[in-house]
Amino acid sequence: MIRRLCLITGASAGIGAEFARQYAALGWDLALTARRTDRLEALGTELSEAHGIETLAIAEDLGADGAPERILAAIAARDRQVDALVNNAGYGLPGTFFNTSWDDQAQFIRVLYTAPIELAHRVLPGMAERHYGRIINVASLAGYAAGSAGHTLYASVKAGMIKFSESLNAECEAMGHADIHCTALCPGFTWSEFHDVNGTREDTNKMPKWMWMEAAPVVKAGIEAVNRGQPVVVPGMANKTIATLTRILPEPLGRAMVSAQSRRYRRMD
Numbered sequence: 586m587i588r589r590l591c592l593i594t595g596a597s598a599g600i601g602a603e604f605a606r607q608y609a610a611l612g613w614d615l616a617l618t619a620r621r622t623d624r625l626e627a628l629g630t631e632l633s634e635a636h637g638i639e640t641l642a643i644a645e646d647l648g649a650d651g652a653p654e655r656i657l658a659a660i661a662a663r664d665r666q667v668d669a670l671v672n673n674a675g676y677g678l679p680g681t682f683f684n685t686s687w688d689d690q691a692q693f694i695r696v697l698y699t700a701p702i703e704l705a706h707r708v709l710p711g712m713a714e715r716h717y718g719r720i721i722n723v724a725s726l727a728g729y730a731a732g733s734a735g736h737t738l739y740a741s742v743k744a745g746m747i748k749f750s751e752s753l754n755a756e757c758e759a760m761g762h763a764d765i766h767c768t769a770l771c772p773g774f775t776w777s778e779f780h781d782v783n784g785t786r787e788d789t790n791k792m793p794k795w796m797w798m799e800a801a802p803v804v805k806a807g808i809e810a811v812n813r814g815q816p817v818v819v820p821g822m823a824n825k826t827i828a829t830l831t832r833i834l835p836e837p838l839g840r841a842m843v844s845a846q847s848r849r850y851r852r853m854d
């Protein structure tokens with residue numbers, strides 16, 4: 586029997602590695618991609634042995650020209666198709682718009698915005714043919730809230746991923762693709778390597794513990810939501826409360842609250 590295959594970007598750490606664990610436990614084959622091959626291979630071997638599934642490790646920098654096409658070609662070369670896509674790879678770019686180079690900003694936009702959208706665009710025709718597909722875009726609570734100073738494009742690309750997911754999910758429904766769903770997963774602070782990579786660990790460790798979630802319940806919420814056909818999901822009570830507040834507070838008050846909070850962990854240097 587051919588098992589379904591899930592392609593996960595950013596599978597070498599954090600939320601992406603947890604997506605791999607949960608899809609493997611559900612009996613899916615996996616295509617794991619990120620830049621660190623050693624980690625992808627170690628995770629793939631561990632999950633194949635534990636669950637009797639097939640795994641494929643694809644080393645790619647999502648910011649490189651042609652990366653989405655090469656990732657999908659590596660899967661096609663194994664005669665496999667993508668039944669679920671988890672667009673998860675990401676990072677924070679510290680500093681202000683003024684003091685970061687265009688090269689860094691352009692790479693950021695490619696990794697967190699254009700590459701995931703291209704992957705979705707390229708896998709959808711196959712999903713339509715097979716009448717089945719799941720796309721989870723890992724966005725952020727930051728995409729809900731007002732923008733604030735520092736890490737300038739982060740909220741912007743995440744807001745874009747939320748809107749893209751809502752539109753794509755609605756389109757699938759309107760076009761009669763009853764079993765193809767797209768969901769934006771919007772985590773708040775989640776334990777992973779994210780804040781080590783962007784150099785904000787010391788500051789974010791000062792944030793109250795109730796604001797943090799483990800990756801496992803975040804990922805579970807994403808998988809359950811996409812299976813239900815829910816276009817956006819915010820995992821956890823604390824995050825849901827913050828998301829609701831961002832919708833009901835008068836805009837200037839919401840903006841002031843976000844600015845006050847984000848000054849505690851967004852780097853401006």
Ligand SMILES: NC(=O)c1ccc[n+]([C@@H]2O[C@H](COP(=O)([O-])OP(=O)(O)OC[C@H]3O[C@@H](n4cnc5c(N)ncnc54)[C@H](OP(=O)(O)O)[C@@H]3O)[C@@H](O)[C@H]2O)c1
Nearest residue numbers: 595597598599600619620621647674675774775777778779
């Ligand atoms: N942690 C949080 O608090 C939080 C909150 C909201 C949203 N998120 C979102 O959750 C997603 C996953 O982040 P995480 O928290 O799990 O962080 P993480 O532990 O640092 O993992 C990030 C993953 O992205 C991959 N990645 C980074 N740059 C890449 C590139 N140029 N090409 C290919 N892969 C790349 C990394 O792999 P390699 O380094 O091996 O390439 C790694 O596997 C991100 O989209 C992030 O924005 C995180």
